[in-house]
Amino acid sequence: MSTRIDVTADPVRDRCLLTTDHLSPRRLHGPPGVVRVALVAAGALLLAGDEVRIEVAVSGPTRLEIVETAGTVAYAMRGGSARWDVDIRLTDGASLQWYAEPFVVSxxxxxxxxxxxxxxxxxxxxxxxxxVLGRYGEVGGTLRTATRAWLDDGLLLAEDLDLSPETRGGWAILGPARCLDTVTTLGFRLPDTPHTLQLEGSGSIARQLLHEQHESDLVQTPV
Structure with missing residues (x-):
């Protein structure tokens, strides 16, 4: 099973089909041309053995805005592990804006x-x-991330990060920081700033390394 958000543009009212699994998507009021969906945990997350999968599909000239009502905490797993997988597909002029709340790895x-x-x-x-690696006063657990993005048939972004305690303290990864805040754009570029990396294709990564998440000043950019 997957948590799934399917949006299709319609000249009268955009259609939105929502499927609940570990997360419960709920449609919110939005202006014309914008579909707003909140993600609410349907139970305790994130625990050993959990396999969270979120599928997002948007078709047609409409914008989907995903809102998270709270951050996610991955709790101590006593030798176990968990997964959090997101699959996004945008077609026919669709747009997605998803500003996730902090993901804390205890x-x-x-x-x-x-x-x-x-x-x-x-x-x-x-x-x-x-x-965020660890709650207050903790040395956080192990987190491995993988990001892949394609524009048409061309690979736009491929990034793997090993944020396990043994490796993330290196100067080329996090150093003394415990928070990694990233805004990724696909299909358009952010303005040049000291924190922004422009991809070879149409896209950007703006990133800050921080000791406390609230110190970040990354903001959403109107599209």
């Missing part, structure tokens, strides 16, 4: 997190991912 947690996005030319996505 001491003793072991999490694999993947994001896969496929866009057609003319589609755009803006995704925020805020990773």
């Amino acid at each position: 001491a003793g947690a072991d999490v694999t997190r993947t994001t896969t996005a496929r866009l057609e030319t003319g589609c755009t996505a803006q995704l925020r991912e805020s990773l």
Whole structure:
């Protein structure tokens, strides 16, 4: 099973089909041309053995805005592990804006997190991912992330991060920081700033390394 959000543009009222699994998507009021959906945990998350999968499909000239009502905490797993997988497909001029709340990896947690996005030319996505290694006073657990994005048939972004305690303290990864805040755009570029990496294709990564998540000043950019 997967949590699934299916949106199809319609000249009268955009259609939205929602499927609940570990997360319960709920439609919110939005202006014309915008579908707003909140993600609410349907139970305790994230525990050993959990395999959360979120599928998002948007078709046609409409914008989907996903809102998270609270952050997610991956708790100590006592030798177990969990997964958090996101699959995004945008077609026919669709747009996605998803500014996720912090994803906290507690001491003793072991999490694999993947994001896969496929866009057609003319589609755009803006995704925020805020990773926090450990609750206050903790040395956080293990987190491995993998991101892949395609624009039409071309690979736009491929990134793997090993944020396990043994490796993330290196100067080329997190150093002394415990928070990694990232805004990724696909299908368009952010303005040049000291925190922004421009991809070879149409996309950008804005990233900050922080000790406390609230210190981040990354903001959403109007599309």
